[in-house]
Structure formats: structure tokens, C-alpha cells
Amino acid sequence: MIAPLAICPLAAWDAQGARVGVRAEPLARVCAGEQLVRIRSEFHDSLPLAISGPGAGPEVTAAGVLSGVIAAARDLRARASGASACVDHSAKVR
DSSP states (O other): OOOOEEEEEEEEEETTEEEEEEEEEEOTTOOTTEEEEEEOOSSSSSSOEEEEEEOOOHHHHHHHHHHHHHHHHHHHHHHHTTOOSOOOOOOOOO
16 A cells, blocks of 8 residues: 655755755654654764654644734834834734
8 A cells, every 4th residue: 555645844954054845755654633843964864853743733723824924914014114123923813
């Protein structure tokens, strides 16, 4: 049986700088709703360090995305009005 593939966001950071992209990855170790982070380093190259656990869930994820959109809109408004780009992002979205 062939393991299912999913498009996974990937980030890399090394001496050449940071890169972000996506790649099709087999999901043999990830269950629905679970998050998995694999860390490759000089010491963990052939067998990367893996950290996994439950995801935040749709409600928490949606609230986080909405909070980010509101923060970006506030930053844009502050820049357009000539105010400082440092805006308090501590307001809670309900």
C-alpha cells in the first residue's frame, strides 16, 4: 500500500539564509489533526529530531489567522497615516 501524500509547508534556515516552501510528504506518522515538526541539523541529519502533538483545532487556528489579519490591517493604517509602525497587537479577537 502506498502511503498518502500531502502538501506540507517547509522552512529551512542555514548559513545561506532562510527559505520557505512546500513539498509533497508521506504522512505515515501523522494522524488527522496532529502537527509534526522535524528538525535537521549537523547532529540530526540522517534521522531528524521529530516533535509532534495535537494541532490547535479549527477554532483556535481561525482565531489566530483573524488576529493576524487585524494586526496587519492596523499596521497598514498606521503606516498610511504616518504613525509609528509599532502597533499594540495585544487586542483579543472574540
